[in-house]
Amino acid sequence: MTALPGPQQLRYVVALAEAQHFGRAAAACRVTQSTLSAGLIALERQIDAAILDRSVGKRVVFTPLGQQIVARARAALAALEAVCEAADAARAPMSGPLRVGVIPTIGPFLLPRLMPALRQTFPNLRLFLREDTTAACLDRLATNRLDVVILALPCDAGDAETLPVFMDEFIAALPPNAPLASAERISMAQFTEGFPGDRLLLLEDGHCLRDHALAACGKLGAAGGEGFAATSLHTLVHMVAGGLGATLLPRLAIDAGVTKGADIALRPLSGTGAWRTIGLAWRPRTPRAAEFRALAPLLANAAARN
Secondary structure: OOOOOOHHHHHHHHHHHHHOOHHHHHHHHOOOHHHHHHHHHHHHHHHOOOOEOHHHOOOOOEOHHHHHHHHHHHHHHHHHHHHHHHHHHHHOOOOEEEEEEEOOOOHHHHHHHHHHHHHHHOOOEEEEEEEOOHHHHHHHHHOOOOOEEEEEEOOOOOOOEEEEEEEEEEEEEEOOOOHHHHOOOEEHHHHHHHOOHHHEOOEOOOOHHHHHHHHHOOOOOOOOOHHHOEOOHHHHHHHHHOOOOEEEEEHHHHHOOOOOOOOOEEEEEEOOOOEEEEEEEEOOOOOOHHHHHHHHHHHHHHHHOO
8 A cells, every 4th residue: 555645744845835945834834944854855755756856955946746746735735624624614614713815905995894794693703814915815725825715806716616796886086177077977988088098097916906997998908007006095096186197996995985085086987897896715615615605695785884
């Protein structure tokens, strides 16, 4: 019978791949560096193949086989953890730790409304929140460092299962002296014609709201506002108030007060496609899928509160 690698050996491999440093990987596994190194050497002897390329000095470089083993180790550890998750879910649904990822254009505006409802509905749930970009959250989800992600759709979610929850419409944010500011409602065509090129203010690359805004304007893939990329919605609001251009803001952020005190004009948009969809994502085949679906009504109710 073939001797199988142990879970701890697989943790060493994954930790080293993520940390790219033996000391940090050992600290993440709560062992000494010599223990981690010995565990990796034992694994290489066990499979009779090199996982690491040791000809490159102190740098951490995985061999082609080593890269395959990293991916398989992550999948194996996720499967082992799913066994415990299934038992926990059957014994006490919506209790214990829940690692939630959320993107920056949703978190500050939805969480203050959502958290009290979660505490009241699921008092035994212990939430650990991580705010990051969509790509970073989905990477943590795939590598079992998050359980569920609150994100904006559509996006490239890879193998993750997604659940649309509610629509978050875009509102045009204009300088108060802009010609379009006198209209009660404007079309997307009017908006894009009135604010072409660098007059269209967007978040910097890495924020999915940038792509969603460009798609709504029919400019997906365009540079739009490249010289004036902002790092947050609050910064975008100040840029609009300064007369640098216009932007599209999600209703969720406006209802939460992102434009409060700013001298800007907010105008609804006519036509189709002027929205994003807020949803949930989780690993496929997770035994906690039913629990994550139970979060959807709470998200929708939190967003509906004005």
